[in-house]
Amino acid sequence: xxxxxxxxxxxxxxxxxxxxxxxxxxxxxxxxxxxxxxxxxxxxxxxxxxxxxxxxxxxxxxxxxxxxxxxxxxxxxxxxxxxxxxxxxxxxxxxxxxxxxxxxxxxxxxxxxxxxxxxxxxxxxxxxxxxxxxxxxxxxxxxxxxxxxxxxxxxxxxxxxxxxxxxxxxxxxxxxxxxxxxxxxxxxxxxxxxxxxxxxxxxxxxxxxxxxxxxxxxxxxxxxxxxxxxx
Numbered sequence: 674x675x676x677x678x679x680x681x682x683x684x685x686x687x688x689x690x691x692x693x694x695x696x697x698x699x700x701x702x703x704x705x706x707x708x709x710x711x712x713x714x715x716x717x718x719x720x721x722x723x724x725x726x727x728x729x730x731x732x733x734x735x736x737x738x739x740x741x742x743x744x745x746x747x748x749x750x751x752x753x754x755x756x757x758x759x760x761x762x763x764x765x766x767x768x769x770x771x772x773x774x775x776x777x778x779x780x781x782x783x784x785x786x787x788x789x790x791x792x793x794x795x796x797x798x799x800x801x802x803x804x805x806x807x808x809x810x811x812x813x814x815x816x817x818x819x820x821x822x823x824x825x826x827x828x829x830x831x832x833x834x835x836x837x838x839x840x841x842x843x844x845x846x847x848x849x850x851x852x853x854x855x856x857x858x859x860x861x862x863x864x865x866x867x868x869x870x871x872x873x874x875x876x877x878x879x880x881x882x883x884x885x886x887x888x889x890x891x892x893x894x895x896x897x898x899x900x901x902x903x904x
Contacts, residue, residue, distance in 0.1 A: 690894070695902035696867075699888045700859045707852035707890035714744070715852060715859055718895075719845040719870055720885040723878055730875045732839040735816040739865055740858040741833025743851035748830055749773060749785040751794040751812075756823045760789070763827035770797065777801055787836075788812045789826045790819050809838070837869075845870065852890055863888070867903050 694702065707713040723730040749767040750760035751774075760768045767773060767785060776782040778801055788805070790798055790812045798805070798812065805811040812818035816836045820826045839845050849862040867886075874882055889895035 690897075693897045693899040696863055696888075696898050697856075697860060697902070699896045699898050700856050700863065702896055703888050703890050703893065704852055704856060704859070706893045709852075709890075709892050711891075712743070713852040713891040713893060714848055715850050715854070715888065715890050717847050717849055717863060717866060717886065717888045717898075719847075719883055721839065721843045721845060721870075721878075722880050722882055722884050723839065723843045723875065725839050725841055725843055727877070729877055730839075732845065732870075732873055732875070733813070733815045733837065734869070734873060735818075735829075735834055735836045736865065736869050737829050737832060737834045738849065738862045740850060740854065740862055742835050742848045742862075743833075743854060744786075744848060746787050746830050747785045748827055749788050750823060750827060751788065751790040751798055752823055753791075753794070756791050759824040760827055763824045764831050765789070765827045770794065774798070774801055777804060783808070783810075785810075787830055788818060789823060789830070791823060792819055792821065795819060837866075849888075864903065867900075 703715060707715065721732075723732070725731055747766045748764075750757070750765040751770060752760050752768060753770055757768050774797060788798075788810055795812070802811055814820070817826055817829070817834075835848055837845055837847050847866050849866060850859050870883070883900050886898045886900055887895045888898055
């Protein structure tokens with residue numbers, strides 16, 4: 674068995690893995706135990722009582738966090754002419770068309786986090802769908818990355834818009850900020866995500882919707898959150 678570092682041992686002594694903390698207590702403890710030498714990312718994870726094999730229960734979307742995610746997103750925009758100009762003015766990192774499709778195909782180039790595209794560009798992007806899809810990079814109208822309003826899409830992503838998507842085990846993982854954020858900022862982001870998950874609950878969902886909710890930091894312990902504390 675690998676020997677635990679002093680940092681991990683000390684962190685484990687501060688928490689009880691069997692306790693369901695209020696969201697305020699969880700955020701306070703996560704900040705306290707996010708004591709790495711870098712600015713740790715804070716995530717929340719939902720396990721939902723859904724069946725992702727059913728189309729209506731494949732949750733996917735996007736949300737602009739009140740205080741941003743703390744992550745600088747590199748944006749690639751597929752657009753031409755006036756829409757390309759709007760994308761550049763909005764702060765997109767890369768803007769173009771065929772040249773970037775070829776770069777992805779031939780050079781295995783992925784120096785970006787998000788792709789935004791105008792609807793008329795989708796037939797071209799479809800040619801590399803098998804490359805982008807497995808990486809979760811294929812633009813989609815459901816999360817606002819296929820849109821007529823390129824400028825707004827890029828500005829929102831740069832302002833801290835995050836995307837979410839349920840996995841095959843009905844888990845949903847979302848970034849809510851960095852350990853350097855103030856507790857109140859993390860709490861506000863957490864509440865925003867929680868409310869979004871409640872809002873998008875499928876009408877076909879049965880029984881207890883949220884099975885488990887936890888919050889964690891990079892290389893830090895995970896804490897269970899009592900969902901009743903949001904009421």
